[in-house]
Amino acid sequence: MSRFLIKGGFVIPVNGRKIIKDGCVLVEDDIIAAVGPLDKVQPKAAGAELVNAEGCVIIPGLIDTHVHLAQALLRGIVPDNITLVPWLRNWVWRLQGVYDSDDGKASAALCILEMLRTGTTCFVEVHLHKRYGFGGIAEVVEKSGIRGVLAKSVMDLKGYAADENILPAGMVEEREECIREFKRMHSKWAGKAEGRIDVWLGLRSAGAVSDELYHEAAAIAREYDTGITNHVAEVRGDVEYYRRAFGTGVSGFLEKFDMLGERRVYAHCVWLNEEDMRRFAATGTTVAHCPSSNMKLGSGIAPVSDMLRLGVNVGLGCDGGPSNDAYDMIREMKTAALLQKVRTLNPEAISAWDVLEMATRNGARAVGRLSQLGSLEPGKKADLVVVSLKTPSLHPNSNPLSLLVYSASGYDVRDVMINGKFVVRDKKVLTLDEDKVLENANKHMEKIVEKAGVRNGLLKTFISKTG
Numbered sequence: 001m002s003r004f005l006i007k008g009g010f011v012i013p014v015n016g017r018k019i020i021k022d023g024c025v026l027v028e029d030d031i032i033a034a035v036g037p038l039d040k041v042q043p044k045a046a047g048a049e050l051v052n053a054e055g056c057v058i059i060p061g062l063i064d065t066h067v068h069l070a071q072a073l074l075r076g077i078v079p080d081n082i083t084l085v086p087w088l089r090n091w092v093w094r095l096q097g098v099y100d101s102d103d104g105k106a107s108a109a110l111c112i113l114e115m116l117r118t119g120t121t122c123f124v125e126v127h128l129h130k131r132y133g134f135g136g137i138a139e140v141v142e143k144s145g146i147r148g149v150l151a152k153s154v155m156d157l158k159g160y161a162a163d164e165n166i167l168p169a170g171m172v173e174e175r176e177e178c179i180r181e182f183k184r185m186h187s188k189w190a191g192k193a194e195g196r197i198d199v200w201l202g203l204r205s206a207g208a209v210s211d212e213l214y215h216e217a218a219a220i221a222r223e224y225d226t227g228i229t230n231h232v233a234e235v236r237g238d239v240e241y242y243r244r245a246f247g248t249g250v251s252g253f254l255e256k257f258d259m260l261g262e263r264r265v266y267a268h269c270v271w272l273n274e275e276d277m278r279r280f281a282a283t284g285t286t287v288a289h290c291p292s293s294n295m296k297l298g299s300g301i302a303p304v305s306d307m308l309r310l311g312v313n314v315g316l317g318c319d320g321g322p323s324n325d326a327y328d329m330i331r332e333m334k335t336a337a338l339l340q341k342v343r344t345l346n347p348e349a350i351s352a353w354d355v356l357e358m359a360t361r362n363g364a365r366a367v368g369r370l371s372q373l374g375s376l377e378p379g380k381k382a383d384l385v386v387v388s389l390k391t392p393s394l395h396p397n398s399n400p401l402s403l404l405v406y407s408a409s410g411y412d413v414r415d416v417m418i419n420g421k422f423v424v425r426d427k428k429v430l431t432l433d434e435d436k437v438l439e440n441a442n443k444h445m446e447k448i449v450e451k452a453g454v455r456n457g458l459l460k461t462f463i464s465k466t467g
């Protein structure tokens, strides 16, 4: 049996709102055996390997509820100042539409490297197109040690909201193909990699899915006892579209197709009204709040403090490389907190505790694993993050919670443990070859830019090899 005693430092278990000074965490194999003050836990830890965490904060692993693995390669390529639909049509889809499975794997490796390095231990990938190569991506998840929900994209139309036929050919999949691929992926990978991989249905945005396919997907999710994720009410026009197309608002649209409930995770939800929030809360439906993405694309500000007050399960998401442009949940916590304060003109609207819970417990509930993940408690899976405070921006060590949310970045993460195994030690990712992943990312970025034929357009804003 492997045993680790992570000792000293401030432990924030996110099990109630308490901080343990000079705390420690005892891990036995993949399970947390004890959490508490040193004098209480140390006597139980005979023979355990000691990990000194003095001057650090120990928190549960962070759970990113909305990620695009394939967009990591697009960071910096897509213009920064552009609204959602042209951003998708002229850039993101055009580039993603030329990926092959090697590009998909290189992008996933970059994204996962960054997530691990910055303390994310579990993520929800919203839609994997067949062309990204599901097998290669699942292999990266397996090898890296991270937990991942991998959702197969599901679609049968080529539009976005009222804009019909705007998806480029490379991004189009047929209904039968999507369903067949989901079933194949599910049978091959769900529950694999020591239970770290799950396979869900990732419906494409409204306008790309017919009514029949919504019904079919909901039925398949029930049959396979699996989750559904999607982008919902990201921009105001989405809500107008639901009204016109389905004669109802956001939650009415989801209810019509039986898509409210536990393990139903909807990204953005910027434009929910109070009735929507109440239905989300009553059904255990999750909002994956992506504040940086919403700000960058000018989509609006999700009413997160109202959602929390009404009991909605709100997780946090980093979204994608060109919309955030970082897969760093610690920075995302700060953005989420600041944004609610400015939305409400009220600094009391949301607390550091609220956002830390969003990034941990609420994420665990989103993926249907609150009994195993999301807090440091005996009997739960040993997914934890050690953040070093030994840096000027995290001194003095007065209030570790405030430092974590408002002063830290993901690059203050020192160690990451997932399922009882260290995947990051002393700021080094142990499971992936960092140099190789970075080198590959550049290589594949060049390749997709070339294949998509956007290089000439980029030269104005992008430093090419030839200058």
Ligand SMILES: [Zn+2]
Pocket (backbone or CB within 6 Å): 066, 068, 126, 231, 267, 319, 320
């Ligand atoms: Zn997204």
